[in-house]
Amino acid sequence: MNDASFDDDLPAHATAEPGEVGLVEPHNFTSNEPFTCDDGHTLPHFTLRYETYGRLSPAGDNAVLICHALSGDHHCAGIHSLSDRKPGWWNNLIGPGKAVDTNHLFVVCANVLGGCQGSTGPLSPDPATGRPYGITFPAVTIRDMVRSQKRLLDHLGVRRLRCALGGSMGGMQALQWAIEYPDFCDKILAMATTAREGAQAIAFNEVGRQAILQDPGWNQGDYPPGGGPRVGLAIARMMAHITYLSDASMDRKFGRREVRAPAAARVGADTLAAPAAAFDVEFEVQSYLRYQGQSFINRFDANTYLYITRAIDRFDLAAAYGGTLEKAFAPVKADTVVVGFTSDWLFPPEQNREIVLALQRAGKNASYAELATDLGHDSFLLESPELYALVRSFLERG
């Protein structure tokens, strides 16, 4: 894996369509300094795959770090080739002239430590054995993810972080940034997130993990690349996907509409074998979910799913810093905005508001915005002029 240096051959927005980041390519950063995780295990070296958009200012003070959620990755804007059907996952927010304006900002996004999109994780070879870590990989935490990102930013020449920005697990990372590196971090923007999950969110993650762990293909985490518990991972994803939407948005999108074409043609399922005709797809929502499960297993690793959901479940700022959120936020210096979405029932508005209330009680500069939407948890990813305006003005203000 090659160390990408920050130099002039990075993609420049000048080559892009107006308003678009355009063609980008991912880079690898390898830290050869040992990295000790929160669980005490030390990685002799690790790699983060990342992308950047825009240019770092000579003072190194215009960087925005985008933190991705459970199933996200480093590719948050632009396209990798002209034939790409879809741009990066937050392309609507990031680009020249957009809310995260790459005409002025240097945007960095890395696949998290423990991930499966090019960063070091359970799929990576353990240098001690030459075989994939599997479940011998350290039990990475949100804090581990953030500390590894710091090494990347140092490597890129970032002197101060203008903003750490993310939704869901990305929001957890943003909060952790403010606590871990108070003198490095000017602003934090966290959305659809929580300072700790409740029992229901843990429960959904647990069912997903069980679907994977109990799949014979999991084999204690030891499986060939591209193999493994594909059915279990698909089940986990199908279920989780429901929690990212809302009752109202699913009703609007699918209602009780029935499928017309034969299910096999729609699902194209190699892993989710076509079931007996008696239990074939009847409703569009079934077909949609099967497609979600199928496409996920073609791009995601089951062990990473286990590791990241555990990191999310264990994330508990109050418990980690002396018992209260105020204590956790004591070191924070960043200006913080937290955004909740009214229809988010995975990390509901109250959990987002709670973060801001605790920051305010701790004497910090924090404000809460609640956006009315019926699109559920995934609202933070979807088109929203209100969100764009909020992000833009927060990033621009002095």
Added chain:
Amino acid sequence: MNDASFDDDLPAHATAEPGEVGLVEPHNFTSNEPFTCDDGHTLPHFTLRYETYGRLSPAGDNAVLICHALSGDHHCAGIHSLSDRKPGWWNNLIGPGKAVDTNHLFVVCANVLGGCQGSTGPLSPDPATGRPYGITFPAVTIRDMVRSQKRLLDHLGVRRLRCALGGSMGGMQALQWAIEYPDFCDKILAMATTAREGAQAIAFNEVGRQAILQDPGWNQGDYPPGGGPRVGLAIARMMAHITYLSDASMDRKFGRREVRAPAAARVGADTLAAPAAAFDVEFEVQSYLRYQGQSFINRFDANTYLYITRAIDRFDLAAAYGGTLEKAFAPVKADTVVVGFTSDWLFPPEQNREIVLALQRAGKNASYAELATDLGHDSFLLESPELYALVRSFLERG
């Protein structure tokens, strides 16, 4: 299977503890008249396992039919032996002096057609082959369940039904009773139900079915009794169980409390093999869910789970009767009460209220009650003096 006759050796509440139904035993009713299901397939005969409490009046007009939900059965009150740890599933509602007062009412509850607790279903031998029906069993509907119950009531000598009463899928059956047998049915009491599910509820059922269908143990529905897709069924149950509770009730019951004892001792899982220590139970809610999954697979059949969830998903009174609920309810003569629970997010209050509004628009005698609770969908099964008072007064009024 023996035909139980309605005679003096039925258990009488006189033998019970004060206020309790006491010792009861299940009976089998076999209808030897062919039964044609909604899908056109004909069962040459079928059996319903049922229980009764209280005594039928000489006029045969004091019967209350209890309709059970997805995972319920015929054993809704009393105990089967003095060593039983738990009474029937609605024992808090049914008994001498209770809301459904067996001093005055004759209570009947049967395992549904397609069930796995003694009634004819996919586990039963197909008379044509001698082997279990499996997925050659007819695609039973809520209406099939109701029509088979009618044969049981006729057999028992019931001339008029005082009330059909049920929650969730039991409420669907109650509504279907009012439509199918308007001249037989005096009252309907449906709780935590819907005249048709939305996309989210279908989606959750679909994920559960996929967990079963994709389990290699399912084998196109052909598996030995007690075998089959036990892991898939456990996953389906764990997930569904979350939808029966609420965020608030799970937080109150479990919060983020961690388990202290070794997980293996708590789970006692023969099917859900203890996973690698790295992904062992950490939170009490995980342990609870694994227990729910484990206990379910010891009492439930996976094919029945497929059949019944499909019947629930397909239930759509408007679509089945000319396109509107008013048309569906046109024949109804029964007085109807529908009860919604504020925290039920599976079949939310609005879906319950919608039923009553349609009945009223159709000129029927119907009223809606909404009970404030934070216990979720399962509220209808839980202790509630308000619910008891409501049921009692509805059953007693003229």
